[in-house]
Amino acid sequence: MLSRTADNLYWLSRYVERAEYLARIIEATQRLTALPLAYVGETNEWEGAIATAGCAAAFAEHHKEATESAVIDFLAFSRDNPSSIRSCLEQARSNARAVRTALTMEMWDSINGMWLELRRYGDGATSREELARFLRWVQESSLRYDGSAYRTMLRNDAYWFSRVGVYVERADNTARILDVKYHVLLPDNERVGGPLDYFQWSAILRSVSALTSYHWVYRDNLKPWLIADLLIMREEMPRSLASCYEAIVRNLDAIGNAYGRVGPAQRKARSIRTGLQNSKIDAVFQRGLHEFIGGFIRDNNQLNNAINQQFLS
Amino acid sequence: MATAFDEMNIGSGGVRLPYDQLFRWLNEQPQDALDYRRREAELIFRRIGITFAVYGEAEAQERLIPFDVIPRILAAAEWQKIERGLTQRVKALNMLISDIYGAREILRAGVIPDDMVFRNPAFRPEMNGQKVPHGLYVPIAGIDLVRVDADTFYVLEDNARTPSGVSYMLENREIMLRLFPELFARHRVTPVENYPDVLLETLTSIAPHTTAGEPTVVLLTPGVYNSAYYEHSFLADKLGIELVEGRDLFVRNEVVYMRTTTGPRRVDVIYRRIDDDFLDPLAFRPDSALGVPGLMSAYQAGNVTLANAVGTGIADDKAIYSYMPAVMQFYLGEEPLLKNVPTWRCREDDHLVYVLDHLDELVVKEVHGSGGYGMLVGPTASKIAIEQFRAKLKAAPDNFIAQPTLALSTCPTCIEGGIAPRHVDLRPYVLTGRRGTRIVPGGLTRVALKEGSLVVNSSQGGGTKDTWVLDN
Numbered sequence: 033m034l035s036r037t038a039d040n041l042y043w044l045s046r047y048v049e050r051a052e053y054l055a056r057i058i059e060a061t062q063r064l065t066a067l068p069l070a071y072v073g074e075t076n077e078w079e080g081a082i083a084t085a086g087c088a089a090a091f092a093e094h095h096k097e098a099t100e101s102a103v104i105d106f107l108a109f110s111r112d113n114p115s116s117i118r119s120c121l122e123q124a125r126s127n128a129r130a131v132r133t134a135l136t137m138e139m140w141d142s143i144n145g146m147w148l149e150l151r152r153y154g155d156g157a158t159s160r161e162e163l164a165r166f167l168r169w170v171q172e173s174s175l176r177y178d179g180s181a182y183r184t185m186l187r188n189d190a191y192w193f194s195r196v197g198v199y200v201e202r203a204d205n206t207a208r209i210l211d212v213k214y215h216v217l218l219p220d221n222e223r224v225g226g227p228l229d230y231f232q233w234s235a236i237l238r239s240v241s242a243l244t245s246y247h248w249v250y251r252d253n254l255k256p257w258l259i260a261d262l263l264i265m266r267e268e269m270p271r272s273l274a275s276c277y278e279a280i281v282r283n284l285d286a287i288g289n290a291y292g293r294v295g296p297a298q299r300k301a302r303s304i305r306t307g308l309q310n311s312k313i314d315a316v317f318q319r320g321l322h323e324f325i326g327g328f329i330r331d332n333n334q335l336n337n338a339i340n341q342q343f344l345s
Numbered sequence: 346m347a348t349a350f351d352e353m354n355i356g357s358g359g360v361r362l363p364y365d366q367l368f369r370w371l372n373e374q375p376q377d378a379l380d381y382r383r384r385e386a387e388l389i390f391r392r393i394g395i396t397f398a399v400y401g402e403a404e405a406q407e408r409l410i411p412f413d414v415i416p417r418i419l420a421a422a423e424w425q426k427i428e429r430g431l432t433q434r435v436k437a438l439n440m441l442i443s444d445i446y447g448a449r450e451i452l453r454a455g456v457i458p459d460d461m462v463f464r465n466p467a468f469r470p471e472m473n474g475q476k477v478p479h480g481l482y483v484p485i486a487g488i489d490l491v492r493v494d495a496d497t498f499y500v501l502e503d504n505a506r507t508p509s510g511v512s513y514m515l516e517n518r519e520i521m522l523r524l525f526p527e528l529f530a531r532h533r534v535t536p537v538e539n540y541p542d543v544l545l546e547t548l549t550s551i552a553p554h555t556t557a558g559e560p561t562v563v564l565l566t567p568g569v570y571n572s573a574y575y576e577h578s579f580l581a582d583k584l585g586i587e588l589v590e591g592r593d594l595f596v597r598n599e600v601v602y603m604r605t606t607t608g609p610r611r612v613d614v615i616y617r618r619i620d621d622d623f624l625d626p627l628a629f630r631p632d633s634a635l636g637v638p639g640l641m642s643a644y645q646a647g648n649v650t651l652a653n654a655v656g657t658g659i660a661d662d663k664a665i666y667s668y669m670p671a672v673m674q675f676y677l678g679e680e681p682l683l684k685n686v687p688t689w690r691c692r693e694d695d696h697l698v699y700v701l702d703h704l705d706e707l708v709v710k711e712v713h714g715s716g717g718y719g720m721l722v723g724p725t726a727s728k729i730a731i732e733q734f735r736a737k738l739k740a741a742p743d744n745f746i747a748q749p750t751l752a753l754s755t756c757p758t759c760i761e762g763g764i765a766p767r768h769v770d771l772r773p774y775v776l777t778g779r780r781g782t783r784i785v786p787g788g789l790t791r792v793a794l795k796e797g798s799l800v801v802n803s804s805q806g807g808g809t810k811d812t813w814v815l816d817n
Contacts, residue, residue, distance in 0.1 A: 034593050035604045129569050133582040148391075189606060291607050343606040 033134075038193045039344035040131040044143075045181075045197030047124040051117045052174035053205040053239075054107050055167040057081050060239040065100065067231055078103040084212045084239075087115055104163065109156040117170055121150050134190045138180035146173045189290055192283040196339065199283070203276035203332050206263055209236055211325040233259055240271040260321065261313045273328060277305040280335070287343075297338040304331050349752040350494045351766050352417065361495075363420040363815055366531045371415070371757070371764065379759055382524045383414050389520055411808035412517060414524065417756045417769060417790040418532075424786055424814040427490065427498060427773065430683030432782045433673065435486050435775045438505055438660050440676040442482040446472040446656060456675050457668050465665070466713060467506075467658030469621060471628060475645060478553045479779050482654040485544070485616075486775040487511075490683065492754035499686045499751065500669070501770065505653060505660040507618050510789040510809075511774050512576035515540060515583070517811040518787075533816040535786040540774070541583035543785060544616075547778035548584075551650050552613045560613035563587045563603060565594070567619045567635045577618050586616075596639030599646040614650045621655050663746045664690055664712040687749060691742040700747040701738070704731050707747040708799075709738065722799060724750050753799055756810065758792055768793045770801050771812065786814035 061081040079098040082091045085107055094112050095102045110116045125147040128135060135143075149169065157163035178198070185191040213236050233254045237243040242262060249266065250258050267274045281301045288294040316324045353364040360368045390409050419427075444451050445462055446469075452459050462468055487508025489501040518537050522529060545562065552560035566577040568590050581588035593603050594612065602609035617624065623633040628641035643649045659665060667688035673681050689696040689707075700707060709721040721734040738745050755766035773788030790810040791801035801807040 033606050034587055034589060035606055036590070036593050037587075038606045126569065129574075129578075132578040133588050193606075287606075293607075345604075 033189050035344050037131045037134050038189065039340075040127040041134060041190055041194040042197035042339070042344065044124050044127040044131070045194045046201040047120040047127065048143075048174050048177050049198050049201040050115065050205070051120040051124070052171050053202075054085055054115075054117050054120070055170040055174075056239045056241065057084050057209075058104060058107055058163075059167050060235040061103075063238065064231060064235050080212060081107065084209055085115065086208050087113060090115075105156055108163075108166065109153065118150060118153075121146050121170075121173075136180065136184040138184045139177065142173065142177045142180050146177070149173075187286075189287055192286045192290075193343070195283045196280055196287075199276040199279045200332060200336055200339075202271055203273055203280070204329065206240055206271050206273060206276070207325050207329050207332065209239055210260065210263055211322065211329065214321045214325060229256070230254060236263075242269060242271060245269055257313055257317065260316070264316065265308065265311065265313060274305075274308045277301065277308055281305050284339075295338075295342045297335065297342045300331075300335045300338045304328075304335060307331075349766070349768065350492065350754045352492070352754050352756050352769075354757075354766075363418045363423075367416065367418060367528070370528055370531065376763065379414060379764075383412075383759055386412050386414055386520050386524060389523070390516075410513065410803045411794060412520065413758050413767075413792055413794075413808050413810045414521070415757050415759055415764065416521060416528075416811045416813045417771075417792075418813045418815060419787075420815055421817045424535075426682070428784050428786075430498070430500075430681070431488055431773060431775050431784055433677065433679065433682050434488060434500065434503070434669070435483060435777055435782060437669070437673040437676050438486065438503060439481065439483050439777065441672050442505070442654070442657055442660055443480060444676075445659060446475060451672065451675055454675065456671050457665065461662075461664055462659065465659055465662055467621075467656070467662060469656035471641060471645075472654070472656040476647065477654045478647065478650045479551050481551050481777060481779070482657050483660070484547050484551055484652045484777050486653075486777070487772045488683075488775060490771045490773070491686075491751055492769075492771070493751055494754075498683055498771075500666075500681075500683050501686060502663070503660050503666055503669070504772075505657040507620070507653065508772070508774065509573045509576055509618070510772060510791075511540065512579040513809045514774070514785075514787060514789045514812065516579075517789075517809060521811045532813065535814045535816050537785050537787050540785045541580065543776055543783050544580075545584045545586070547776045547783070548614050548616055548650075548652055550778035550780060551652065553647055553650050555648055556613045561611060562614040562616065563589045563594075563612050565589055565591070565615050565617040565619055565637075567623065571618075573618065580616075591619075591634070591636045594637040594640070596637060596643050599639075599643045599648055601637070601640065601643045601649045612649060614652065616652050621658060624651075624655065662712050663688070663710055664692065664743075667746060686751060689747040691738060691745040691747060696747075697738075697742050700745075701735065703747075704735060704738075706750060708750050709734065709745050709747045711744055712746055713744070718804070722750065725797070725799075750799070753793075756790075756792065758794070758808075758810075760794070760796075765796070767796070768799050768801065769810065787812040 058081065061077050064077045076098055078100055081103055082088050082098055090113055091098070091106055095106065106113050106116065108117045111118065113119060125143055128140060128143040132140060153166060157166050181191070181194055213232065233256065234243060236259060237246055240263065246254065246259065246262055249262060249269070252258065262269050262272060264273050266272045267278050269275055284298045284301050288298050353360060353368060355361055387409065390412060441451065451457055452462060483505045485508060487504040487510065489504065490498045491501050492498050514537055548562045549560050563586055564577055564581040564584070566574060566588055568574065571577070578588050587603065589603055595602055595604065601612040601615070603612050619635055622630045623635040625636045625638060625640040626633045627638050644651055644655065667685065667690055670681050670685055673679055689700050691697045691700055700709065704721070705723045707723045711719045721730065723731065753768040753770060756769045757764050758767040769790050769792045771788050771790050773784055776783050790812040791803070791807050792810055793799055793801045794808045795806055
């Protein structure tokens with residue numbers, strides 16, 4: 033398969049996954065800001081949203097203050113932000129167009145449909161209702177794309193590269209949420225259980241679609257270290273770092289088997305996964321959650337570079 | 346200008362035989378049923394993404410070519426005549442190009458003037474004495490035909506460079522099968538869906554002699570910004586071959602490779618949809634970012650087949666076209682089965698005088714032009730336009746040829762609120778491999794949607810129709 037085709041497929045999946053993640057962040061933040069001030073304190077949740085999306089520097093270039101409308105516009109509709117939902121979907125479409133022959137009809141349909149629909153939101157959403165519809169639509173489109181890939185693609189290298197893209201992006205997103213919110217997850221007895229933290233925690237879970245899962249797994253109230261455990265260690269939680277790396281290793285191995293050769297990308301993925309499997313959540317907290325997450329994001333980027341060198345260029 | 350020949354109606358209510366069933370069926374259809382399916386067809390096209398780009402229209406970056414749901418029908422006997430004529434013509438085209446870059450007998454015999462070849466921008470001196478695999482220069486030709494009466498098809502244009510549009514031939518048929526199954530039930534229509542198979546067979550059959558094992562065929566596209574990109578990806582998909590851009594290929598030791606996830610892989614045949622000028626920045630335009638540095642060296646070493654060959658554009662030239670009857674006589678000793686449109690070469694003094702005197706009745710075209718750009722249609726042009734064109738023509742008569750304004754045949758076509766006759770042409774695709782020439786019955790019918798218009802080019806408001814060749 034052409035390196036360029038693999039590269040396009042890999043990034044196509046990453047863009048769609050990122051668009052969905054951004055939609056979730058905006059939704060979760062809206063919920064937080066809708067709470068009475070007494071519950072959340074004097075923090076600016078929209079600043080947090082920008083940080084969680086990983087585009088604080090880019091935002092500062094265009095805006096002085098993180099107001100609700102500025103942040104929503106920047107994350108959802110802005111053409112100045114190369115990682116806005118709009119930019120992601122447009123790049124996804126342009127990638128898809130470049131590798132049409134590697135996509136199934138259903139995948140093309142979902143991407144092209146997204147792009148056609150996107151044009152209806154020319155200058156952004158005009159009302160809260162419309163924004164809500166937009167955010168739901170983005171998540172549904174991502175599900176549709178993901179589902180059509182899963183259900184219609186041949187199980188060959190094209191499929192595996194597109195899957196690896198999904199999970200590398202997802203791992204990065206989950207890690208970023210944890211990194212920005214790590215302070216509320218610290219087991220600090222004085223603050224645990226306060227209304228502020230409670231809603232912050234549920235917002236974190238909501239943004240990775242894990243609130244219900246949490247209750248099923250732990251059958252317990254929201255506890256910060258359990259949340260961290262769920263999102264880092266639990267392989268049965270589809271957005272956890274461990275689960276993403278289980279999938280990355282599996283798909284890179286499939287590529288390795290098909291090509292009859294294993295290289296730096298496979299080895300790197302395996303070593304990250306082993307690292308996750310061997311960690312205990314207590315040890316993570318002792319070493320420092322922030323440091324742990326920072327290290328993971330760096331590792332994840334190195335894997336991206338290794339994949340790029342080994343296959344995509 | 347005479348009244349146009351209509352392919353369905355023969356006047357006073359009579360209908361030509363191939364259209365018999367269609368005519369009845371159309372009469373049974375309520376108008377809104379056709380409108381409804383026309384909209385449905387457009388929706389499908391938009392959804393599949395069959396779009397094309399029009400150069401110079403930034404805001405309409407992706408447009409649909411209008412599709413007319415009423416098919417254009419040819420009887421088996423009509424098609425057989427066309428098929429024989431096309432085979433003959435492409436054989437002559439191939440001999441002509443091979444001769445021009447070889448022994449040049451046709452020039453020595455004085456059939457075509459030297460300077461018409463050597464001063465032609467499509468002439469490639471790099472190809473002089475260059476052997477191409479199996480001596481085939483034009484494996485894929487698109488020959489534009491127009492019809493003027495029940496018996497006469499003229500060749501309007503030869504496309505020996507990179508003829509486009511075949512994806513519409515295939516997609517139009519698919520859409521028609523989806524929208525009008527009951528109409529197909531009343532006809533025996535020869536299928537076109539095997540075109541990709543025939544094309545792949547043609548391409549693999551002309552792999553270079555140095556190929557070991559099954560040849561690797563790729564389609565080389567200029568990229569997503571090219572107006573025909575949809576077609577490139579469509580064909581690559583149907584052929585099951587890689588769609589490559591210049592940056593996916595590289596040349597080492599005069600062999601072409603593509604970059605794959607498993608390392609370099611040798612490429613044997615390149616179906617290139619990119620012009621000569623952009624193929625290789627080392628050989629042609631140094632500023633081209635679309636091509637592959639060193640490709641010409643690999644080609645000249647005989648390690649890769651380019652389809653079509655480099656330098657075939659010379660046959661697209663409309664002045665060379667005017668010599669085709671003599672060319673066929675010279676190589677084949679045969680009269681052309683498909684006639685040329687009578688053509689005045691403005692480079693010849695007496696022709697120029699005639700053309701200048703009759704600008705208001707003639708169609709004047711640039712010899713190197715394509716896509717319907719830069720031409721004058723005398724009878725429909727304003728006085729001012731004619732005078733402006735006169736100045737252009739006088740300044741550079743060598744650049745122009747003129748032809749009578751043909752009464753192109755018309756076909757029934759859906760328009761706002763009904764059905765009306767509109768002018769059409771036909772581009773069949775002629776494939777020639779090591780085992781001979783094959784033509785999938787049919788081609789692309791283009792239709793001028795504006796009333797009275799003779800310009801069928803999609804860039805100028807033309808649409809397309811499905812073309813049916815009936816089985817006996």
